[in-house]
Amino acid sequence: MKKMFASLLALSLMLVGCGGGDKKTDDTTKKDGNAEIIMITDKGTIDDKSFNQGTYEGVEAYAKKNNKTFNYIKPVAATDDEYKNSIDQAVKQGAKVIVTPGYLFEPAIYAKQTEYSDVKFILIDGYPNDGNQENPKSNTENNAIGIKFQEEQSGYLAGYAAVKEGHTKLGFMGGMAVPAVMSFGYGYIQGADAAAKELGIDVSMNYHYTGDFKATPEVQNTAASWYKSGITAIFGCGGAVGNSVMAAAEKADPVGAVIGVDVDQATESKTVMTSAYKQLANAVNDALASIYSGDFDKVDDDKILFRGGQNIVLGAANNAIGLPMDTSTFKKFTKADYDKVYKTIQDGKVTIKNSTAGEDVSVIKTEKVKVNFIK
Amino acid sequence: MDDILFLLSQTMIFAIPLLIVALGGLFSERSGVINIALEGIMVIGAFCGIFFIHFMQDSMNPQLCLIIAILIAGVAGMIFTLFHAIASIHLKADQTISGTALNIFAPAFCIFVARLIQQTQQVEFTDVFRIKEIPILSSIPIIGDILFKNTYITTFLGILILIISWFILYKTKFGLRLRSCGELPQAADSAGINVYKMRYAGTLISGFLAGIGGLVFVLPTSTNFNADVAGYGFLALAVLIFGQWKPWRIAGAAFFFGFMKTIASAYSGIDFFLSLGIPNYFYKITPYIATLLVLAFVSKNSAAPKAEGEPYDKGKR
Numbered sequence: 294m295k296k297m298f299a300s301l302l303a304l305s306l307m308l309v310g311c312g313g314g315d316k317k318t319d320d321t322t323k324k325d326g327n328a329e330i331i332m333i334t335d336k337g338t339i340d341d342k343s344f345n346q347g348t349y350e351g352v353e354a355y356a357k358k359n360n361k362t363f364n365y366i367k368p369v370a371a372t373d374d375e376y377k378n379s380i381d382q383a384v385k386q387g388a389k390v391i392v393t394p395g396y397l398f399e400p401a402i403y404a405k406q407t408e409y410s411d412v413k414f415i416l417i418d419g420y421p422n423d424g425n426q427e428n429p430k431s432n433t434e435n436n437a438i439g440i441k442f443q444e445e446q447s448g449y450l451a452g453y454a455a456v457k458e459g460h461t462k463l464g465f466m467g468g469m470a471v472p473a474v475m476s477f478g479y480g481y482i483q484g485a486d487a488a489a490k491e492l493g494i495d496v497s498m499n500y501h502y503t504g505d506f507k508a509t510p511e512v513q514n515t516a517a518s519w520y521k522s523g524i525t526a527i528f529g530c531g532g533a534v535g536n537s538v539m540a541a542a543e544k545a546d547p548v549g550a551v552i553g554v555d556v557d558q559a560t561e562s563k564t565v566m567t568s569a570y571k572q573l574a575n576a577v578n579d580a581l582a583s584i585y586s587g588d589f590d591k592v593d594d595d596k597i598l599f600r601g602g603q604n605i606v607l608g609a610a611n612n613a614i615g616l617p618m619d620t621s622t623f624k625k626f627t628k629a630d631y632d633k634v635y636k637t638i639q640d641g642k643v644t645i646k647n648s649t650a651g652e653d654v655s656v657i658k659t660e661k662v663k664v665n666f667i668k
Numbered sequence: 669m670d671d672i673l674f675l676l677s678q679t680m681i682f683a684i685p686l687l688i689v690a691l692g693g694l695f696s697e698r699s700g701v702i703n704i705a706l707e708g709i710m711v712i713g714a715f716c717g718i719f720f721i722h723f724m725q726d727s728m729n730p731q732l733c734l735i736i737a738i739l740i741a742g743v744a745g746m747i748f749t750l751f752h753a754i755a756s757i758h759l760k761a762d763q764t765i766s767g768t769a770l771n772i773f774a775p776a777f778c779i780f781v782a783r784l785i786q787q788t789q790q791v792e793f794t795d796v797f798r799i800k801e802i803p804i805l806s807s808i809p810i811i812g813d814i815l816f817k818n819t820y821i822t823t824f825l826g827i828l829i830l831i832i833s834w835f836i837l838y839k840t841k842f843g844l845r846l847r848s849c850g851e852l853p854q855a856a857d858s859a860g861i862n863v864y865k866m867r868y869a870g871t872l873i874s875g876f877l878a879g880i881g882g883l884v885f886v887l888p889t890s891t892n893f894n895a896d897v898a899g900y901g902f903l904a905l906a907v908l909i910f911g912q913w914k915p916w917r918i919a920g921a922a923f924f925f926g927f928m929k930t931i932a933s934a935y936s937g938i939d940f941f942l943s944l945g946i947p948n949y950f951y952k953i954t955p956y957i958a959t960l961l962v963l964a965f966v967s968k969n970s971a972a973p974k975a976e977g978e979p980y981d982k983g984k985r
Contacts, residue, residue, distance in 0.1 A: 340790070518938060
């Protein structure tokens with residue numbers, strides 16, 4: 294027994310020793326983690342091939358080009374308190390600009406923007422508010438900016454392109470029914486409907502939320518059964534969910550088509566027909582440029598898009614959403630078709646409903662697309 | 669008919685990893701060591717196997733690559749389980765705690781190593797291992813469609829492991845000794861069996877199988893591995909209990925669980941199930957309700973190994 298205790302003690306000392314050592318080397322290489330621009334991740338990581346990565350790429354691109362120090366913090370847990378702690382930590386590490394992706398940061402930024410009034414906050418995919426479900430108070434101080442994307446426009450383009458490409462049986466598999474995913478899905482339905490009306494054909498669509506952002510045999514199996522039932526294109530909208538859809542598409546006979554999300558996912562599988570992306574990196578880059586040029590502080594100048602105290606929304610008008618036509622594998626849907634429909638959105642000729650329309654997908658009224666919601 | 673064949677063929681994707689991992693759990697528990705680290709071992713096995721595939725799949729025959737990857741996954745799982753074995757057999761630690769520790773450690777380790785080597789935590793692979801059709805055998809009615817079309821060699825491996833496991837446990841001296849260590853280790857010891865050795869053997873075999881199970885789980889499910897097996901290690905424990913610690917019953921349980929999960933996730937693509945109008949929840953909860961019922965009815969004379977979970981102490985009477 295004594296021997297065991299001794300060895301355990303030795304082992305634990307060794308582990309503690311290792312832990313300390315690691316930290317030390319980490320600190321010296323990153324100069325105690327100090328940096329001017331610090332990004333805080335939400336549930337994902339900086340290589341999630343989705344919006345955390347997109348945001349980080351924007352930070353990295355700007356900082357490297359302009360010789361600014363940058364770093365990131367991953368909160369211990371995805372809670373308001375931990376987000377607030379991470380903001381405190383970032384400020385302690387000398388952050389002048391804090392970049393946060395994800396609407397989950399809304400309450401944390403709402404609280405901290407007044408406390409650190411000399412620090413600039415860039416919030417992606419959300420607007421600062423107190424997080425109150427029923428009667429939320431929102432406020433964006435002059436040192437903060439909230440940036441959202443019109444995901445519905447990106448989804449619209451994907452749905453439109455898929456139907457024009459000849460797909461008449463479509464599928465939508467979202468991760469969870471959160472605002473961004475719902476907007477993508479609603480836009481997808483409306484885009485498919487618009488194309489179906491133009492072509493005078495009937496389209497059917499299965500619509501489903503998997504309940505998580507994971508790759509599982511369940512997701513793979515659902516997608517496989519959809520492909521088998523005659524569905525030819527599925528929009529995999531939710532992180533790793535898309536990977537399971539791709540796995541099913543590769544096995545389907547004939548091979549199915551997949552629509553990726555957030556960033557260009559063409560490299561992940563040859564079944565990816567196109568991706569409904571949003572230009573996260575560009576937006577972050579532009580916001581940082583505005584901060585360092587001083588434009589950000591001209592809070593009353595209407596001509597400046599990225600300025601303090603604003604809640605802005607980026608869409609086709611800013612070329613901030615779209616499909617990557619260079620890597621898309623369309624055969625019938627041409628670049629000319631794409632430019633034409635893109636212009637109608639830019640000019641505001643079509644109004645596309647987003648997640649604010651309601652939680653139930655039946656709020657999206659269609660003429661030619663029969664939406665089959667699957668629980 | 670076509671739909672039923674599709675369902676049965678899809679069932680393999682769920683059932684085979686469950687079967688292999690549950691059989692792994694069987695070896696461990698029959699020798700007297702609870703192994704709730706199955707989930708973590710699956711993660712480690714899948715990680716090592718996928719890593720090998722990631723680097724080697726372009727330069728060798730796909731089936732050979734898969735076989736080597738399976739062996740690597742198994743050996744990695746076995747080495748990882750060694751920690752659990754030492755803690756619970758040698759150091760007489762609480763088996764639940766050391767198992768939990770492995771479960772927590774595994775995903776963190778995979779993410780750390782993956783990032784160290786290739787900067788991203790997802791390890792990508794291309795599924796080139798699917799066999800479209802096996803000549804002659806695939807023309808057998810029904811069975812040909814289920815087993816010999818759009819299949820993986822892992823399906824046959826799973827069935828082979830089932831047969832071998834049954835044979836080892838019930839038809840060999842080693843199996844009898846292993847089982848005796850899980851029932852009454854003192855008696856086994858007095859008959860000259862080295863209980864420690866037997867328990868090490870049981871636990872390490874379980875690590876080998878769970879590691880393979882992890883790889884088999886990931887291959888058809890995604891296009892990359894992200895340090896996650898979605899709780900299937902714990903589900904395999906449920907299969908083990910539902911199967912009452914007997915190989916053939918475990919096989920039955922694995923296929924039952926797999927079939928129910930297949931229906932639950934595929935019903936939206938199959939007209940027959942849509943027309944039945946039974947809510948999806950029904951299929952989703954069926955395996956769990958069945959497990960609860962079985963536990964409720966057999967708990968009085970449970971087939972669980974008697975000495976399971978107790979560290980063996982020579983001095984204890």
